[in-house]
Amino acid sequence: MDQTEIRTVHRIRVPGTDIDVPCRPQQNVLDAFERRGLCRDIRIGCRNGGCGVCRVQVLEGTVRADRMGANHVTADERLAGYALACRIYPESDLLIAAAPRNPCATRARTDETIATADRRLVGTQTACLHRHGPACPGHDE
């Protein structure tokens, strides 16, 4: 690592707050917040791109991103600046906003999650989650 990179510090700001956090280029955004104890706007979860609770939208600036769960940030959402704070590294000063999944959106995805749960594993047949019965939506028996 050269001396220039060690000295570089970007600033991360959150609109509507006085939050102004320093973040090195090799430091993820969530870590910068966690070290300053400024977690009210961005929750600390697994810190590794799996749980999704630190979802944010980058409003200004550019970032480098590691792999993150596609269930939390879709490809389209990535283009719109959404990301998990624990998986992005600043390449400039940033303006970011917390963007947790809308709980309603989570519920809307529930049926889809059930439907796809049994297709995740290679080599197994389709299974139905639901108890047999007329009240079961989408049941084909």
Next chain:
Amino acid sequence: MAITGVLRPGLCQIRVLDMAAAKTHYIDRVGLDFVGEGPDGRVYLKAYDEFDRHSIVLRQADESGCDLFAFRVARPSDLDSFEQRIKDYGYTVYHVEAGEMPGVGRRIGTVIPSGHRIELYAEIEMADRHPPITNPDLWTDEPHGMRPIRMDHALLYGPNIEEVQDFFEKALDFRCAEKVMLPDGLLATWLTCSTKAHDIAFVKHPEPGKFHHVSFFLEDWNAVGWASDIITRYNISRDIGPTRHGITRGTTIYFFDPSGNRNEVFAGGYTYYPTDPTRMWDETELGKGIFYYEQQLNERFLTVVT
């Protein structure tokens, strides 16, 4: 009662975002042994004191979580009787051919109403590097990393856990060793098919199919401390601990793998016998139940899942 039917947890298939990072974590840090890699890229691992070929299966995917949790049953004929009992309970049974995982016989499974795949199998090859059998030393190769003895249990999050508990009790002969009852119903249940305080546990959660943690059994409280030293030394994302649970009484530390899946390593816990009553916690002391020393609810532990 002799242990019959469903014997114990045996397989946990975990989705990881980065296989190389996952292998470093589970092999070098947690301390599982590498067994092999299958033609589809899945990686098979085991703990040093497990006789079976593998227990942890890693699968590269674009989202984290748990594909399936499987229990070993005593005899091949048990698969037929449990298939009938699962069908009689009203659930659909699916079949997985022998060899879908290297060294593992045929499996049956069902997707329970919490959204999780639960499977049963009777046959799995013995590991090449199995624990010593004759005049047995403590181990064949000295334990490394956190020195896990076995893959012990999983905690899964999803809806309909009252029905899930009923299914495990009536169709698979599990018993509820401990539970959390809130004014609006069952919040969490610890289910056992053995004399362990839990072989699988469920917590009520709106989104189905979520994974809270897979747990590895350690020798003692000193080993929990050693695991904690490794977690800090290698900057592993720590959740909480070292501490102790009131529920099950295990001494424990929780941390996350490089894909955000939670792991636990723990020691202790009481012995459960089928004649024991179900221990119960209510909202007044739930903090102590979950973490006995902190005695307060921890939002991240209760809500962060993959």
